[in-house]
Amino acid sequence: MKRMPFTRPTEHSDERLRPLDRQICQLxxxxxxxxxxxxxxxxxxxxxxxxAETGLYEDFLKYFFGAIRSDEYFKPIVEPAGFIxxxxxxxxxxxxxYFFTLTAVRQYANASVVTLYxxxxxxxxxxxxxxxxxxxxxxxxxxxxxxxxxxxxxxxTFNYVVSPALPDKLSGLEFVFREEIGSPFxxxxxxxxVRFCIEE
Numbered sequence: 001m002k003r004m005p006f007t008r009p010t011e012h013s014d015e016r017l018r019p020l021d022r023q024i025c026q027l028x029x030x031x032x033x034x035x036x037x038x039x040x041x042x043x044x045x046x047x048x049x050x051x052a053e054t055g056l057y058e059d060f061l062k063y064f065f066g067a068i069r070s071d072e073y074f075k076p077i078v079e080p081a082g083f084i085x086x087x088x089x090x091x092x093x094x095x096x097x098y099f100f101t102l103t104a105v106r107q108y109a110n111a112s113v114v115t116l117y118x119x120x121x122x123x124x125x126x127x128x129x130x131x132x133x134x135x136x137x138x139x140x141x142x143x144x145x146x147x148x149x150x151x152x153x154x155x156x157t158f159n160y161v162v163s164p165a166l167p168d169k170l171s172g173l174e175f176v177f178r179e180e181i182g183s184p185f186x187x188x189x190x191x192x193x194v195r196f197c198i199e200e
Contacts, residue, residue: 078163082109100194111163118156134177136160170198
């Protein structure tokens with residue numbers, strides 16, 4: 001998903017705050033390293049206590065801890081440029097009444113775009129009304145982000161930008177889609193995953 005450019009909200013800056021602002025950045029980095037990529041979220045009881053101790057609003061602290069869970073969303077975005085070709089894949093599998101399909105990979109000069117299709121029977125009572133998100137993981141050295149996702153009655157489509165670009169020969173690569181609930185950025189894994197191992 002494309003991000004809107006951020007506009008500085010004011011020209012005012014109090015230079016006395018600069019050392020504190022730098023310390024806040026260092027603490028955020030220290031927290032990120034200590035959490036080993038799984039920042040979690042403090043219990044509301046802790047937030048209530050910290051609010052009482054500091055005088056900061058509870059809702060502000062709740063928003064703040066929610067925002068720092070999704071810092072991966074703010075890393076520099078690679079926008080696919082210089083379309084080259086489609087690489088056919090055409091693999092599919094069924095899981096719990098849902099049919100997952102990879103048809104092709106679009107190759108660009110600087111990235112690849114992977115599309116996942118999901119189909120299901122809306123007549124089944126337990127079928128999803130709102131499709132869950134699926135995060136793509138291809139391991140090192142690939143960075144994968146969901147570019148867009150749409151769903152309707154009985155089907156959904158997810159596009160992922162993968163950088164650097166995948167090789168034209170996809171054999172040996174594994175596409176792992178992990179289901180998440182909640183936000184597309186830092187959602188909670190459900191434990192369900194769909195794996196496509198591309199063979200010769």
